[in-house]
Amino acid sequence: MDGQRERAGRAPQWWRHGPPWWTLRGDEERRPRWPWRSTALVTAFVLFGSNFAAHAQEGERAALDPFARTLLFATGAALLWRQRHPVPVVFGTAVTTLLYLGAGYPYGPVFVAVAVACFSAVVAGHRKAAWAAMGTLWAGHALVAHWLYRWLPPPGDSAAPWGQEIVIAAWVVAVAALSELARARSEQWARERAERAQAARRRADEERLRIARELHDVLAHSISVINVQAGVGLALLDTDPEQARAALGTIKEQSKEALGEVRQVLDTLRTPGDAPRAPAPGLDRLPEL
Structure with a gap:
């Protein structure tokens, strides 16, 4: 017990009460800010990472063309609205990712954008929408990989092994579970802040x-x-x-x-600037009044 208290005392303050940048619903209704930096970072990672993935999968998947790069950019750029409109963003990224994979383009970091959108939606409280979007992505990929591949690029492609679908399903569950864990932690931080505010009152x-x-x-x-x-x-x-x-x-x-x-x-009890201590100006001091 003493060891746990000592470790808790050494733990950073944000781990017990939440990081200062964490945006939550609850005691303070604040309009979320635009996540420019993280969106730009994820978008750049998706674009550059997909180039390396295309070189590694050359001959197996379709080469990246302007349409593929447009899909990748749209998928990453949609994350800019993930805090204001998490449900449309998580479904939008799932659809664009499914279009990207259905067109036969290389597998790669395009899934990172969907994971970030799912994470934001779950933390914001839209759990069912996030699970539905991820389930739609997995089901759509299974449909493409085991039935529609005959009519989709690249030509001469064969059905994907079911082991690959199991891996993708495990990835989907892991992303959703991590998002649920973050949501539970954010709710705990909100409860702790409410308790501290009540104690202060x-x-x-x-x-x-x-x-x-x-x-x-x-x-x-x-x-x-x-x-x-x-x-x-x-x-x-x-x-x-x-x-x-x-x-x-x-x-x-x-x-x-x-x-x-x-x-x-x-x-x-008086704080600086609460109330003036000088007499109120009269008609002889009309401009001040």
């Missing part, structure tokens, strides 16, 4: 209650002293003016002390 309420009690004690004590001294002053005003003067002096000191304590308590 509770501490603020307790602090306000303490300050209210402190102000009540200060004012009650000072007003009680002022009331007693005012009664003494009134009673001795004619018979003992000196004693009445002392009572009035006590009233003045107690009121000044009470005002000072109240001002001190309120100053601790």
